[in-house]
Amino acid sequence: MMPYLLLLLGLIFTWLEFYLPGGAFATFGALAILGALVSYFSQSESLIGSVIFFFVACTALIVVIRLAISRIRKSAAANTFFLSKDQEGYKAADFAxxxxxxxxxxxxxxxxxxxxxxxxxxxxxxxxxxxxxxxxxxxxxxxxxxxxxxxxx
Incomplete structure (x- = not known):
């Protein structure tokens, strides 16, 4: 049960990092996910079960990251994170x-x-x-x- 809770906690921390950036939530999320993997591997007697848990954790992490990015892109704050059009008119300093x-x-x-x-x-x-x-x-x-x-x- 503990590996699943740690994995869930790690995914929540990863999600929060996108909305409250600073690195702390990402660090806690990475540590929680790593702890979940270590905990599961040490408790599991099946290599196949451990490999499946690893791939499920990786897939869940990718899904959480993609969902967070897509929500940010659709939000009103997206204009502060992403350029919506190319900058025009700027030219680097030049000499004659x-x-x-x-x-x-x-x-x-x-x-x-x-x-x-x-x-x-x-x-x-x-x-x-x-x-x-x-x-x-x-x-x-x-x-x-x-x-x-x-x-x-």
Whole structure:
């Protein structure tokens, strides 16, 4: 009788984990199911009965998980868990490749990052080299994720 109660308790804890996430219910559920399996295996004299109990426990666990997910998807809270449509309009930061080779003046001290003035516009930049003082002339050698990589002239 004890293995069946532990299995039921484990399935209930697993169900609760989907609605009150945090890991505690999942841990208790896993321990209860493991305890049910160990308890049944130690009491059972039949290998076939133990294997059947194992597969019943696994099947019940899969059913509980699928039911919990389907209920969440149909609930009003589903919009907070799952994206209903693709995001549009977002573009990762890009740098203008036409700026490579241009020269500018550092607006801040670089150690190793700061701002550089190129063609009257301020851009974030990183220096791959020595510490640079404010007002130093630099050249754009590359760019990555929204900032330039510069070197002293």
């Amino acid at each position: 490749s036409g700026m490579i080779g241009k020269r500018g003046i550092t607006m801040t001290e670089f150690g190793p990052s700061g701002y550089v003035l190129i063609d009257g516009k301020r851009y974030p930049a990183i220096c791959r080299g020595p510490y640079l003082d404010k007002g130093r002339e630099v050249e754009v050698i590359a760019g990555e994720s929204g900032h330039f990589i510069v070197k002293p002239c």
